[in-house]
Amino acid sequence: MDEILGKIYCWFEAIFGQNFGEYLWGYNCETQDYSGQNIFNSIGLIAIGISFVFVIAYYYLPLWGFNHPRTNRWWNWVIILLLTGVINLFIGYSWTINDFLNGNIGDCLMYTRDSDGNIFSQLIFQKDCWLFGLSNFFVSTILFTVFTYMFKWWSPNCKHSHILSLIYKF
Amino acid sequence: MKMKCYCIILIILILTSCQSEFTLFKEKATTFANSDNYIDEKEYQILLDEISCSDERDFKQFKNIQGVIDSSKVVTYLLKQFKLTKADIWQPITNLKQKTININVYIENSGSMDGYVKGVTEFEQAVYNYLTDIKISKFTDSLNLFYINSDIIPQGSDISDFIEKLDPTIFKNKGGSRGTTDISNLLKSVLTETKPNEISILVTDGIFSPGVGKDAEQYLVNQQIGIKSSMADYLDKYPNSAVVIYQLSSKFDGWYYNREDSRTKINEERPYYLWIIGKTDLINDLILKVPENKFKGSGVQNVFSITGGPKSVDYAVKMGSGKFDLDKKEPKTTIENLKKETKGQQNSARFSVNANLSGFLLSDNYLRDISNYELNNKDFALTICNSVSNNFGYTHQLNFESGSVHKGVISVKLKTLIPQWVEDINDSIGSIPVNGKTYGIKYQIHGIYEAFTISNNYYTEIKIKIN
Numbered sequence: 001m002d003e004i005l006g007k008i009y010c011w012f013e014a015i016f017g018q019n020f021g022e023y024l025w026g027y028n029c030e031t032q033d034y035s036g037q038n039i040f041n042s043i044g045l046i047a048i049g050i051s052f053v054f055v056i057a058y059y060y061l062p063l064w065g066f067n068h069p070r071t072n073r074w075w076n077w078v079i080i081l082l083l084t085g086v087i088n089l090f091i092g093y094s095w096t097i098n099d100f101l102n103g104n105i106g107d108c109l110m111y112t113r114d115s116d117g118n119i120f121s122q123l124i125f126q127k128d129c130w131l132f133g134l135s136n137f138f139v140s141t142i143l144f145t146v147f148t149y150m151f152k153w154w155s156p157n158c159k160h161s162h163i164l165s166l167i168y169k170f
Numbered sequence: 171m172k173m174k175c176y177c178i179i180l181i182i183l184i185l186t187s188c189q190s191e192f193t194l195f196k197e198k199a200t201t202f203a204n205s206d207n208y209i210d211e212k213e214y215q216i217l218l219d220e221i222s223c224s225d226e227r228d229f230k231q232f233k234n235i236q237g238v239i240d241s242s243k244v245v246t247y248l249l250k251q252f253k254l255t256k257a258d259i260w261q262p263i264t265n266l267k268q269k270t271i272n273i274n275v276y277i278e279n280s281g282s283m284d285g286y287v288k289g290v291t292e293f294e295q296a297v298y299n300y301l302t303d304i305k306i307s308k309f310t311d312s313l314n315l316f317y318i319n320s321d322i323i324p325q326g327s328d329i330s331d332f333i334e335k336l337d338p339t340i341f342k343n344k345g346g347s348r349g350t351t352d353i354s355n356l357l358k359s360v361l362t363e364t365k366p367n368e369i370s371i372l373v374t375d376g377i378f379s380p381g382v383g384k385d386a387e388q389y390l391v392n393q394q395i396g397i398k399s400s401m402a403d404y405l406d407k408y409p410n411s412a413v414v415i416y417q418l419s420s421k422f423d424g425w426y427y428n429r430e431d432s433r434t435k436i437n438e439e440r441p442y443y444l445w446i447i448g449k450t451d452l453i454n455d456l457i458l459k460v461p462e463n464k465f466k467g468s469g470v471q472n473v474f475s476i477t478g479g480p481k482s483v484d485y486a487v488k489m490g491s492g493k494f495d496l497d498k499k500e501p502k503t504t505i506e507n508l509k510k511e512t513k514g515q516q517n518s519a520r521f522s523v524n525a526n527l528s529g530f531l532l533s534d535n536y537l538r539d540i541s542n543y544e545l546n547n548k549d550f551a552l553t554i555c556n557s558v559s560n561n562f563g564y565t566h567q568l569n570f571e572s573g574s575v576h577k578g579v580i581s582v583k584l585k586t587l588i589p590q591w592v593e594d595i596n597d598s599i600g601s602i603p604v605n606g607k608t609y610g611i612k613y614q615i616h617g618i619y620e621a622f623t624i625s626n627n628y629y630t631e632i633k634i635k636i637n
Contacts, residue, residue: 018490019490025498027489030231032501034496034498034501099228102196103251108489109489112558113558113559116559
């Protein structure tokens, strides 16, 4: 059960890489087990929370133009979707870059070493933090879409405003 | 619209701009390390205080599961972050209790050994140098020297005096029955004298001398059974014991006695043997302090070593050694979703396992020889290499590769085998001196082997589950 979020993120493992994925699973190089923090769960829960809040806000919150006849076009929904994704992209990036720069990613995940202990190759780079941010973008947009279908039905102004409504039109 | 932008910027700023306690810790460590390239006791304590006072998750890397700071992890981090050596970081002293270990050295002084001690020989050099190395390595502070034939004759503990007196005349004058060599009894005497915190070193030519009119074949078999029985009794008392036999070579100028005790004068290189008997961990320590490559003279030609088994060893699947996931609950021993990997022309499923095989006193050659391993799944090909440098003590990497994906348990056993050199160096007839061979040596080694392998014939088993 505690691996569900990690498994969802691992649909995108090809983007951020296997070793980076192991770090996110909480692999601890000192003990050779998964005793570290499962970052997938932490970031996944934040992504769920943000997506949920933005969906509820878009469909029901009578503030800042949400839940208003003027914002019930499909592209309004897309803007909020992208906004959710971008916020989660930065959350994924900032969380992991912090660990990367502080040396919190285990040596066994970061490098391949030769028999003398010298670094043979690096396995995790700064760009992987961006790529994980991108994966978080995708996951949060999926969550946003799911929440849209769960909660849009009772919205007085925007229940038909989502990307699929555009497809239905055609 | 402006309001939205402010909100986004605010969220991003909140998420990225906080300076954590860990960042402050890092800054302090950098200041300490860069000021004089040395982290002294006071600075080290300040860093420890920073770690202990914070619950921030970045500090978890320095603590064990109970949340106690692990000093070695702090040092490892500092070494990784800064250009420092271990000497540049003050570390708490751990009081290691010194063990007192006795070493008893027995040199066989039967008539057949005279040729090794006539004049200055490699035999004397090798024994003198080895015993001196043991003494100066501080491995033991009690080195007792003995001659051995039918009796054990104490010779004090002065190594140089002992070596100077290695001479055929003195051999003869020291007494005991020098006429025949009953190796089974010799070994029994040595084993009886070897107590748990002791190591016995026996130096012998290893030649059986059945005597006139005896059935040599029957004699050798009986000797083998006698050796097996003595060794088995010893193992019963001290199960964590081990035997290491170094085969050495030296100039031999003297009488060679054949199986019927008729003698031939020879002047040539002859093999002789240095047996080490005692607790496995003690012998391991001894070998680490005085390795076989330190032997003077012709050096160690061959090694036979044996310990009781099976013993569990520390091993773990190597992350990234193939296309698979580690099981989250048992990542050391279980893998999931093993898939074929396509690299160039290769199209195979593979994974590697790191293992610490240092506890068996086996040579690297033995451990890297795949014929010494037994795999339960013939579809997997096994290769072995040395592990890359690691903090876990892993010595060898076992690489598994298969053309198809299998599920189930892959088991590999490190077998207890007698090396081929034992057969090669054995003189099975014993009527004339055969250059470089010893009459009946294989019966001695087989006797030891059978005692150790009475209930199993493997040192350890490594099991990997593929789900």
